[in-house]
Amino acid sequence: MDLNYTAADTAFRQQVRHWLKANVPRTKLETLDEKRAWHRMLYAAGYRGTGWPQEYGGHPARPMEQAIVAEELARANAPMGLDGLGIDIYVATLIHHGTEQQKRDHVAKMLTAEEIWCQLYSEPNSGSDLASLQCRADRDGDAFVLNGQKIWTSDAYHADWGLLLARTDRSAPKHQGISCLMVEMHQPGIEVRRLKQISGNQEFCEVFFTDVRVVADNLVGEMNAGW
Numbered sequence: 001m002d003l004n005y006t007a008a009d010t011a012f013r014q015q016v017r018h019w020l021k022a023n024v025p026r027t028k029l030e031t032l033d034e035k036r037a038w039h040r041m042l043y044a045a046g047y048r049g050t051g052w053p054q055e056y057g058g059h060p061a062r063p064m065e066q067a068i069v070a071e072e073l074a075r076a077n078a079p080m081g082l083d084g085l086g087i088d089i090y091v092a093t094l095i096h097h098g099t100e101q102q103k104r105d106h107v108a109k110m111l112t113a114e115e116i117w118c119q120l121y122s123e124p125n126s127g128s129d130l131a132s133l134q135c136r137a138d139r140d141g142d143a144f145v146l147n148g149q150k151i152w153t154s155d156a157y158h159a160d161w162g163l164l165l166a167r168t169d170r171s172a173p174k175h176q177g178i179s180c181l182m183v184e185m186h187q188p189g190i191e192v193r194r195l196k197q198i199s200g201n202q203e204f205c206e207v208f209f210t211d212v213r214v215v216a217d218n219l220v221g222e223m224n225a226g227w
């Protein structure tokens with residue numbers, strides 16, 4: 001594989017650099033509206049959603065172009081937009097494991113910041129050993145019923161959706177019996193508490209689930225194959 005930059009790559013880099021020089025905010029983005037507006041500027045310019053399929057709202061790009069965008073964003077010390085790198089995790093998960101309906105319902109809305117997502121993985125006793133998680137999703141007809149707690153969830157207080165790992169088979173070995181679910185965050189039974197750090201920041205949250213119903217259509221990938 002040739003990793004040398006072509007003349008087209010160099011021209012593209014200059015284009016990205018010029019745009020960022022003219023548009024990167026000069027002050028820190030504080031509010032949700034400010035972060036969303038910057039995210040949408042990046043998206044409209046083609047520098048958010050870079051490399052994802054066009055049919056789901058992405059901007060097709062070669063790997064070298066994706067790398068150039070990432071390099072120039074870092075060089076300009078540009079804000080990442082809403083959710084930083086996390087959005088790429090959610091989009092990648094749905095693109096590779098989601099149903100066609102899940103992709104069409106959510107991917108474009110993630111890329112344009114119409115929907116804000118959070119990652120519901122870590123628990124008080126399950127961080128680096130994530131497979132020891134205890135949050136349960138018990139099947140009940142055409143839905144799952146969630147009970148448990150998540151912690152260190154960035155920006156859960158303003159998230160519309162969460163990508164959650166839960167135990168769906170308590171009799172299986174711990175690396176098995178885990179499923180991935182999309183959870184709508186604004187529904188009864190979900191309590192979000194912001195965690196105040198010594199620095200004063202409160203971006204991390206703990207999230208509690210009490211008998212929260214999640215429709216079976218929100219299962220991402222195969223049952224018990226979330227790991």
